[in-house]
Amino acid sequence: MILGTDGEKLSKRHGAVSVTDYPKEGYLPEAMLNYLARLGWSHGNDEVFSMGQFTQWFDLDHLTKSPAQFDLEKLLWLNNHYIKQAHNERLAGLIRPIMEQSGAQFENAPDLAAVIALMKERAPTLNELAGFAMLFYRQPAPDAALLTQHLTDAIKPALAQYAEQLKTVEWTKEALSAALKEVLAAHKLKMPQLAMPLRLIITGQLQTPSIDAVVELFGRDVVLARIANYL
Numbered sequence: 231m232i233l234g235t236d237g238e239k240l241s242k243r244h245g246a247v248s249v250t251d252y253p254k255e256g257y258l259p260e261a262m263l264n265y266l267a268r269l270g271w272s273h274g275n276d277e278v279f280s281m282g283q284f285t286q287w288f289d290l291d292h293l294t295k296s297p298a299q300f301d302l303e304k305l306l307w308l309n310n311h312y313i314k315q316a317h318n319e320r321l322a323g324l325i326r327p328i329m330e331q332s333g334a335q336f337e338n339a340p341d342l343a344a345v346i347a348l349m350k351e352r353a354p355t356l357n358e359l360a361g362f363a364m365l366f367y368r369q370p371a372p373d374a375a376l377l378t379q380h381l382t383d384a385i386k387p388a389l390a391q392y393a394e395q396l397k398t399v400e401w402t403k404e405a406l407s408a409a410l411k412e413v414l415a416a417h418k419l420k421m422p423q424l425a426m427p428l429r430l431i432i433t434g435q436l437q438t439p440s441i442d443a444v445v446e447l448f449g450r451d452v453v454l455a456r457i458a459n460y461l
Contacts, residue, residue, distance in 0.1 A: 264278060318346045332364060381430065
């Protein structure tokens with residue numbers, strides 16, 4: 231018997247679906263196999279194992295007679311583990327169709343595998359990974375109120391200086407980070423004071439990975455063009 235987190239028989243009111251629906255929800259097959267194998271069976275304290283290990287370890291003596299509890303949070307954790315372990319090119323092939331349905335624009339955009347390498351650490355499902363990656367494949371539309379709050383007249387001179395540095399700086403995360411710190415020091419600013427408006431201008435949102443990594447992936451031409459729109 232499989233129970234929900236409330237200890238009652240698993241049913242649709244717990245959100246139970248057919249196992250074939252889980253790929254649509256963004257779960258990798260190896261995560262589902264690992265989770266289902268562990269549901270009602272154990273091998274010591276091992277939580278993560280390959281199918282090769284499972285077929286080698288499995289025996290009936292370690293099946294539990296008590297009902298098993300289906301824990302969605304644990305499944306999400308396991309799925310995130312396998313997403314982090316998966317090759318970025320494979321993940322790109324899996325999430326690209328999801329992103330296309332959301333209107334992703336891949337022409338003249340960053341390499342999707344490189345974006346995935348940056349974004350996959352915190353993605354519990356492929357669907358959420360696709361959502362995270364979308365900021366690189368759509369035109370930014372920053373909220374006007376947020377722009378007013380973060381892109382002030384006091385910040386624009388620093389932004390202009392940073393744009394000038396971007397024209398000639400070596401296009402690596404390390405060099406971009408050093409250039410940003412140089413501008414901050416010259417204008418006596420703290421990182422969020424410049425990073426926040428940069429995020430808004432380049433991606434349209436405030437929550438992103440580190441700004442130097444984002445700038446590197448977008449590329450020189452795109453970043454300079456987007457900054458120029460606000461100077």
